[in-house]
Amino acid sequence: MSTLSYKHKMAAHCESGAVTSLLNNAGLDITEPLVFGISSGIFFGYFHKMKSFAFPTFIVRNKPGSMRTNLAKRLGIKFHTEKFRDAEKGMQKLDELLDKNIPVAVQVDFFYMDYLPAWERVHINVHFIVVVGKEGSKYIISDSYFPKLVELEAESLRKARFAGGNMSPKGFLFYPEFIPDKVNYPKAVRKGIRKSCFFMLRIPMPFLGIKGIRMFAKKIVTWPAFARDTEHLSHEIMKINILLEDQGTGGAGFRYMFATFLQQASAILEIPELNSFSKEMMEIGDGWREISLFAARIGKNRDLGPDRLKELGDMLLIRAGKEESFFRRLHDIIH
């Protein structure tokens, strides 16, 4: 496939976007919400203290890499995957695949994606892009977060693929090797929903799933103790908005994309009740969006006293209650 024939499309999230894009270009008609839902992408985790994070933080999706592995398992797709100890070998392998006109997804440190504005770029080793070609010293990139194909200097791509640190990419690359002629969507959709309910409700860790949302609600009032000053606290509180809305979630911490998945699942499984679950998840998402707008507003106004943070925590507790009830009922209907 030549660079010109690769159909680039923006997507909400980098991993589901890269997987969807590769599969679409390989001939499988699948949407991003289906990839997200089948792979049980929806999740919540709160990390109060971790060596690799400078400040408490949270996640709203499953473990990086597991969207691809879960989807492959559930749809019978085979991806070729490879990691490299040696950067030169990793870059050479990429060039060889591009010479054969194979578009390749690679894991990178987001920070080195020079085509994005500086304020967006942070060190995070789990960004996924698709490399579709090479012209001179530049690679042609399809990044779900950018409206069109872009160029990236080979040196930047090397740095990004071989950055060290937490979840270092080690040059990881993948591309679809085998796609079955007929995929069993109903079975995969059921499995995806069941596992999502399991991850949100039943993991016995106090910081994961619904319990994680509750822990976040409780701990947010302690955030000032981690901040250097008011501006630092304001920055971290406003990052709640970025993590929920801007860092590739499709809005409201993936809740809008999950609602879209449930609407598509309703048609695939021929279960009309799933449509009302889809509407309910959209409303739950609206509540998350209120949280992210509230966080941005109090951050901007430096209105970060204990009462305000408690208010934010209370809003999170309401989301936890709504999602607990939602996933319990969803679990019951899908069994």
Place this chain on the structure above:
Amino acid sequence: MKEKDGVIDCPEQQVILYVEKEDGKYEPIQTGSYITKNFLDDYELKRHHLEDTLKKKVESGEVSPVYYYMILEDLTLSELSARVGMRKGKVKKHLEKLHFFSLDTETIQRYAEVFNVSVADMLQLTIAVPADPEAPKPAGQ
């Protein structure tokens, strides 16, 4: 979310948002980033203040350029040491200006690569810019 509520005019940063269309179907739209449109100026102000504070600390000899970039790029000591491939204790020493000056160019280059800056950028930080004698003095002096 209804489609009309999701439309944000912000060409600087485009995102995909899943919304409810008029026919009740949920679909993606390409729109602008809410936080970039409304709060980028605040982010830049805070970033500018942080850069100033850190620069002053480097100039006064309190910290090294390694510390400057580590904080600016939101890295922890553990994360930086893993990225640069050196023991944590060693990196901790390099956060002090005194130890930074004893580093060879190769080591500084390793840091510069992680921070995506040049060695010159890092060294330049250590040179204090003298106050401009022509600059207007604050009132009362």
